[in-house]
Each structure stands twice: as structure tokens, then as C-alpha cells.
Amino acid sequence: MQQDGLIRELQNGNQRAFERIYELYSESTFGIIYSIVNDEKVAEELLQDVFMKIWNNASSYDSDKGRFFTWVLNIARNASIDKLRSKDFKNKRQNLQPENFVDILETRTNHAAATDAIGIRKFIEALEPICKKLIDLLFFKGYTQKETAEELKMPLGSVKTKNRACIKSLRKFVLE
């Protein structure tokens, strides 16, 4: 899935490559951002910021350090969490509880563009409560393994194996 040639083109400042990268990564990134800020308008603004950073800082991506997907994920989560902590955002959204991806998916009535809607729905229905927490913290919120273990009062090793089991379940529903 990761197209190394495309990433090199992006790093060379090719705007066509950037547009292709946007096509590949924008929707999942938008989902990550939305899951954190829970506001479409703010999420759109953040999406612009995140992709500006991807364009401007592409050369700082190093495949030895991790996946390009993970690099983008980190930028998106950091920007969203910064926004969440910012004073103006706090004031604006004082009374709203932060939601997680499951809450969002459960209240979502129709998302016509999502081809995996049925698979995801089945996945959510079958989802164990611990998986909901693990995926929310590790994937959507960007907690480290250690932070997750502390938050959920689980041994480090269990976080690792349980998270694998949860994601395996996801794969079964969306990729089969």
C-alpha cells in the first residue's frame, strides 16, 4: 500500500504527487481529526493545516523511523490535540464530552461514501469493550503502549497481544 516512489516525489516537491497523497490519506486523516475534535468545521481547518505540514515537511519523513501512514497519523493527532487544548476551543466546547470512534459510528446514520460501512457496523457490533478502549487510545488518541497500560491498568504485554487480537477482528470484518 505504501508507495515509496510516490513519497519520494512528494519529498521532491512534486505537487501532483502531493495531490495523489491527499487522495490516499485525506479521508482517514479527516476521520482521525474528527474523532478528536468532533466538529466538522474545525476538523476541515485542521485537515488543511495537517496537509500543509505534510507538504512543507515531507523531507523530514524517514522510512527507517516508521510508516508514512504513521507519520501522517502523528501529525494529525498532534495538531488535533493541540487544538483541543487551545483556549478558544476549550471555551467554545466547554459542555461537550469528548467522544470516541465508537460513539461517532453508532450515531452515524448514513455515510454513503464509506464502502466499508456494513463491515464496520458488524465490527462495532462484535467489538469487545476492551478493544474499543485499546483502539481508541492507541490508534485514535496516539497513546504509547506504556501510557495505554497505565491508563487501562493492564500489563504492557497484554496491551500488545490484546490490541493485536482487536485489530485482527477489525481486519476480518473490513478486509474479507
Place this chain on the structure above:
Amino acid sequence: MDLQEYISSGVLELYVCGALSEEESREVSNELKQHPEIREEVEEIEAALSRLAVSVAPYNPQEVLAAINTKINNEERGQTIPAQRKTATVITYLGWAASLLLLVGLFFLFNKNNELREALRNQQARNAQMEQQIADARKSADKAEELLAIIRDRNTERVLLAGQDAAPDSYATVFWNAEQNQIFIDAQGLPEPPRGKVYQVWSLTMQPLQPTSIGLLDDFYQDENKVFQLENANQSEAFGITLEPEGGSETPSMDQLYVLGTVAATP
């Protein structure tokens, strides 16, 4: 390394989530590049998580790309701005440099102006001195001319005064114009009078011996050519000069008679 064990450990899921330390991530990246099985597994995990994230997105944000492209293009165009700013900076620096230069120049001119003013003042002082000197010289010349005129006048009598006992080496000359009642005394041959003393000129008649004071040789020190002009309306038969206390005396102190000379017999 047992690849299956590695894959089932759950480290790859944490790797894709970005939940590993930087060092652990580097290790996984390294394994991934060596083992296609690991790469394949990572890509599946990534695809599944990506789809989960997509399902959370409220809509496909394709329209946002246009706004991002506009921003990028503005930024690219904006990159010429720093160049302009650089020029502006150069101009600014040039401006400062010019201002500084102007300031230094003004200071220099101010100094120069002061110097010139000072020089002018000195020059004016010198000029005044010169004028004074010229005036003095002219006065002196006038005096000399007058003296010369008197000497050349046929009515002028020249009387040589010879040194007497008080000052045997001294001498003086009297030029007497009887018509104009004027005498000029050339006192070049007299020693400088001691402090507090002054030369007094006497007109003498012989029978009976009658001295009449004509005047004092005042300012003897300051008078450079030592020629003194006095009035003499007397029927003088002789002239004498004595050294008297300052202010002169009623009668001559004969022991202080420096020079004496008789007028040639009147024709």
C-alpha cells in the same frame, strides 16, 4: 527469528499505531525491509485501521484539497516575498548607512565650519594687527616726512648738542624752525633714562643765563625713532637737556645736564 511469532506478538500493530518508542520503531522498520511477510502484515494492519478511520470521517474531504492547493500556491508565490524583503532589507541598510554617512558628514562639516570660523577670527585679529601696524607705519612715515620737511626747510636750524660731564658720550640734535615755532629733537644719542626719571629740554638765553623749559621727552622707551616734537617760541640761544625727576622741574638740575649746544649766531 521466528517470523510468525514476531508477527503474532502484536508489535506490528503498535508500530502502525505509532505506540512504540523510536528505537523499537527503527527495529520494526529494519525487519520490515528484510522480510516481505512482515511488510505484507503491516500493510494489512494499516489498511484495516485506515478504513476504520475513514468510516469515522463525516464525509470525504476532497473539496478541501482546492483550499490547500491555493494555500500552497500562495506560499510558493510568497517565497518571492522574502527575496523582496531581502532587497528591502538591503535598501533599509543602505538607508541607515546613508543616514550615518550624512550624520558623519554633517559632523565633519560642523567641525570644519568651526575650524574655519576660528581661522577667520584669527585672520581678522591678524588683519587688525596689520592695520594697526600699517597705521603706525603710516604715522611714523608721516612723522618722518614731516621731520624731513622740517630738516629740509631753509628756515630750520640744526643745533648739535654735545655730551656734558654727567654723560660725556651722549649727544643729541635739535632741528628748530623759528618761523613755525617748532623743534624736533633727535635723542637717539641719549641713554635710556633710569626709572622714575625723565629728560627735560631747556631753551637758554646766555646774557643773562635764563633757562626756559620747552618740554619733556615723554615715553622715551616707547618712542622707537627717538625723535620728539616740541613747541618753542623762545628766542633761544642754546638748548640743553637735563635728567629730571618724573614730571619735570621748574629749574634745570645743572649737575644732571647731559647735553648742551649753542645756536649758531643769528644772521
